[in-house]
Amino acid sequence: MFRITLPDGSVREVAPGTTPADVAAAIGPGLAKAAIAARVDGEVRDIMRPFEGDTSLALITSKDEKDALELARHDYAHVLAEAVQRLFPGTQITFGPATDDGFYYDFAPSPEHGPFTEEDLPVIEEEMRRIIARDEPLIREVWSREQLIDRWKKQGETFKAEWAAELPDNEELTVYRAGRGEDAWLDMCRGPHLASTGKLDPSAFKLTRVSGAYWRGDQNNAMLSRIYGTGWLNKKQLDQHLMRLEEAAKRDHRKLGQEMDLFHLQAEAHGSVFWHPKGYIIWRELEAYMRRRIDAAGYREVKTPQVMDARQWEQSGHWGKYRENMFVIPDEVPNIDDDGPIISGNAEWMALKPMNCPAHVLIFRQGIKSYRDLPLRLYENGCCHRNEPHGALHGLMRVRQFTQDDAHIFCREDQLVAEVGAFCQLADRIYRDMGFEGYAIKLALRPDKRFGSDEMWDKAEAELREAVQRAGLATDEYGWEELPGEGAFYAPKLEWHLTDAIGRTWQVGTIQSDRVLPDRLDASFVGEDGERHRPVMLHRAIFGSYERFIGILIEHYAGKLPLWLAPVQAVVATIVSDADDYAREVAEKLKAAGLRVETDLRNEKINYKVREHSLAKVPNLLVVGKREAEEGTVALRPLGESARQEVLNLDEAIARLAHDALAPDMK
Structure with missing residues (x-):
């Protein structure tokens, strides 16, 4: 028993x-x-x-929503694959995982059909519903490697056969059979699955789009068709998700960035942003805010080179672990002809920095450091470059050139927990200032491929866990969770996941506890005992990158940014041309009070002006006519709140707006 x-x-x-x-x-x-x-x-x-x-x-x-959703989405992916193969014989299957809001499956279409398109999705959905209605049992079976490879080859499933042949010898190979008898559909899968397809809600999924994807993510391999879907436990959840998607489309930072004249991207600089004057105002305000916060927290700002010798990256470990994501250039071009440069095979190599940490270690190493000098907090608004694939680029959210609000804290072992705790408090203050009341903290634990001993990782993970516990943040209220295998190759890390206005989560800030890089780059300090010791290096960021964080802010606020961040904080608009001189006077006084102001003196109806500036997300419209000019007043109309229009004395309006326009840390 x-x-x-x-x-x-x-x-x-x-x-x-x-x-x-x-x-x-x-x-x-x-x-x-x-x-x-x-x-x-x-x-x-x-x-x-x-x-x-x-x-x-x-x-x-189903009350255990996280587990239930992952199971359902995994099953929807399998039902999708079965439906496609039943509808389009000759299609090969590859992989089909669950995702954060749904699932996808990659297919090698038959030559007769060709790549799948959006037009195929409705018929596939109907076949999926028929499979769900049949309530096919999902039966787990353990097969030998030889059985499995033989089965896939007989069925013409070359991709599955290739994958089965490469799985570790000691790994149990499992197959799930959907249905019974000769007509049963098979897929190689670790599971788990629901007991049958009928456990899925046929009204709670939707196929959303089709894209191309390379087999095993390698552009040298065959191109596959990837079909995406979203799947939920019931129709209500699906409807809510589709409404969020509709709202997200309205909030898309690329669309709003164009409408508000903030930035643009173009092919001449793939993955890099052209910031327009209004967009760069947002950047500058955030940068100034962050400087005030980090100055008050005891950081020292530095600036490091963009290009560093490849040998430095090799010593740090990035050359071996991160080389494919780095932009590499020759140290010199010895020969130039009419057709351009010829790079000598003996040229020394340099690399654009993908991160700032090795350079900060080199600053730390200048001069002898004592235990009394620690903690040393070095901060940099550091411009970095990463060679992201073209297909992965996405507006401000995924770029090749970006600027991190990056810092590295060099501290003694006995200072580490307190430093991480202080960072938790600083991050909390900043996220709340930015308007994010809800966030989760997660601890990403050691990956399979890593530097350092198990003892080192045990210690680093325990210290981060203790710091969050002492700060009172390792609770359900803060979404505390531990993520096995998701740490960096050199250190575990705490991650901050913000929740925006429509319930989406964004992973932004991190702090990593690193003992590897100080050792590899020979950073040391003289301890109280007169001996050399290695500092612990805390890698930390709060925004993550300015580009991505600005994109998140635009979508969080749907373009209606807080007054202190708004590129144009007020527009003075006239009703009649007789008020033009007064409008200019009002604008000058607002500017003198530190506000970013424009005037609208066009010969247009006031309702047209209100509508236009509302679309541009201007926070305040000050309407003036002949009466306001005579009485020294303005009609103040906050964005989206025309019913709350107030007629105020000009000095009172200026005082109110000047106060409201202060950054949160200055009020």
């Missing part, structure tokens, strides 16, 4: 062959109906998979 320990501590003894579904049924019919999967010794498993020994068991229902 196996002993099964339930979450309440009770123990049930069951016979071999018993499944979590059997335990659910024994507890009660309500739970038997609600349970969709099981967590066995912490691992999510199929509810129909038999126990293999004594274990702990927690049954998963």
